[in-house]
Amino acid sequence: MIELRDIRKVFNEGKPHALTAVDGVSLVLDARAVTVLQGPSGSGKTTLLSLVGCMARPTEGRILLGDREITSLPERFLTDVRRRTFGFIFQQFNLVKGISALENVMLPAYPLGEHHASLKKRARALLDLFGILPRESSKAEWLSGGEAQRTAICRALINDPQIIIADEPTAHLDTKLSREFMDIVGRFKAEQKTVIIASHDPLVYGSPVVDRVITMRDGKIEAAGR
Amino acid sequence: MRKSTLFFMSLAVQSVLLIGAFTHAAYQHGRDAFILGETAALVKRLELTDLCLFTEARYTRHPTQADLHSPFQDHPLSFEHFPSGSLLALPKGIGGR
Amino acid sequence: MGNWFERQRNIIDFTLSSLVRRKGKNLALLLVYALLVFLLASVMFFTHALRREASFVLQGAPEIVVQRMSAGRHELIPARYLGMIKGIRGVSGVRGRLWGYYFDPFSGANYTLMVPEAFSHGSGDVIIGQGIARTRLVGPGDVLSFQRYDGTPAILTVREVLPSASELVSSDLIVLSENDFRRFFGMAPGLYTDIVLTVRNAKEVATVAGKVQKLLPDTRPILKSEILRTYDTIFDWRSGIIVVILSSAVLAFIIFAWDKASGLSAEERKEIGILKAIGWETSDVLLMKFWEGAAVSLTAFLAGVLLAYVHVFFTPVMLFEPVLKGWSTLYPSFKLVPFINPYQVATLFFLTVVPYTVATIVPSWRAATIDPDSVMRS
Ligand SMILES: Nc1ncnc2c1ncn2[C@@H]1O[C@H](COP(=O)(O)OP(=O)(O)O)[C@@H](O)[C@H]1O
């Protein structure tokens, strides 16, 4: 369970071009459910995701992960919480170019000091699970859109996170691949993972695997979907 | 193979070679001490005072024996001691043999 | 939290992967770096070995050489000075030395002519150094013809060639008899080039030298310790100059490394953003940068040092040949006795590896503290 209490995020605070991207959001997101943040571009979805995912700190308000307050944690602990709890799937996939798909998947686990052989085994098992094991040694830039996203998903899963966060995951995918992505989300759900997606793609928020759709506008919650 | 393994291996090989260089130096030194001893004996026999490194001028051939007012006196093999030295060309007939 | 060593290795894996991506650039960097270390190390090894050899070999040099000075120049010393010096307490032996220079127009080289205390051959015979044998293409039994002071020809038969192992001190020597020497230069019998003394007690050398100068104010005693010190400072100074010059190259290189590290491309910045976003800490990114600097500099350092060792002690020191040759036509060809010590290697290490590694990490600090959410907007 993730609880947001009166979250505000102001960019460039105190400056003339200050901008309130998230404006007083209070939410309780259920564990083991698929939640979609929906809303027009610029409504603050990405910002909210980055706050939930411990990538940035809110200007005001508190975030509770289970019963743990994370807003006041020092950076080191925050990073640790982030890499053990969250798996991120970015809009641009954000694979590291020039290194193989396999290495990309293993990358988040490197600093944890896991033994190489077992890490590699897990990474290959994940690639296999998503049907891209044959491409394991291809460089990231040689992967097709679908392969790149699957690689990015494998990478998000390598540290076995409880919560998966995806920002506009279908923006660069065609209909078929978008449907496949939602099937994968269904699998996450079956595995008892919490999934939070920001998207304004009807294929996503209209999908039957989605438990809840929250609509945002101008940094505020327009409809909490309950 | 892992890249880090390759890296450590190359470092190890290089380090072993470096240790090899040290060992070689120590070993060779023992062997060459004899030759050096012979050279020292020659120096003693002929009452030599200098190394034969630069034969082009008196003060470079025998820096320790040079006049007080020879150039390079304080640092006999310095590039140029007197500023004018850097302005003067190589004497005719010495270069371009 | 995991295994420390595995963490380092994992991060090294990634660092090397990313270095390999810019293969050409990093290889060129590595080469330039190794070349720089190679030059520095060559100079250091060469001068250290030469200095050590000089100080060993010159232990055999005369304890005191007494020169006569006249009008600020080195003058021939009259034989009567011998007797006067002999009378000084503490002096156990004196001998007038005869030596001089001869410019050989045939080869364009300067030779050193020298009369030993005991010459084992006869009149008209000479013993020559390897350098002369090489430049004049002569060996035992061959004849060398020179011109005396008065223009008459001197035909000298080579009887021996001094061992090549001693070339560092003997390359340009022509050893001949006293008679031949005097006839060669037209030097009157009562004159010597200088006087060498032996002293009974090594502790008294300075005292004796003082007494010589007091007794004969127009002389200049040169002590063995001064000879040894001269060679010490020569090599210190020479190598010092070269090291200073090369250090500016090192400095330029480090500035370049610094610039490279602080002017990270948008791509590299994005990459660091991705790493942060997928859970790398600032310290992990810095660790990666550390290994990036360390991998390049350690490899270049070891390669440069090893190549320098081979260059200085196994090959005919190609790099220093022009320096050694200078303007001279005759130059020694010698093989140095290998000598390196951990202190030299440590100095090189602190001169190259440490600053380079620091120069790659410190400027990366800012990039490493980039916000992890930066990759979510673009
Ligand atoms: N780092 C930032 N600095 C300044 N403004 C930002 C920053 N990140 C986002 N914004 C602004 O915040 C608002 C919300 O953006 P975002 O959360 O990306 O919306 P969405 O994901 O719904 O399109 C936008 O107006 C955007 O320009």
Ligand SMILES: [Mg+2]
């Ligand atoms: Mg967005």
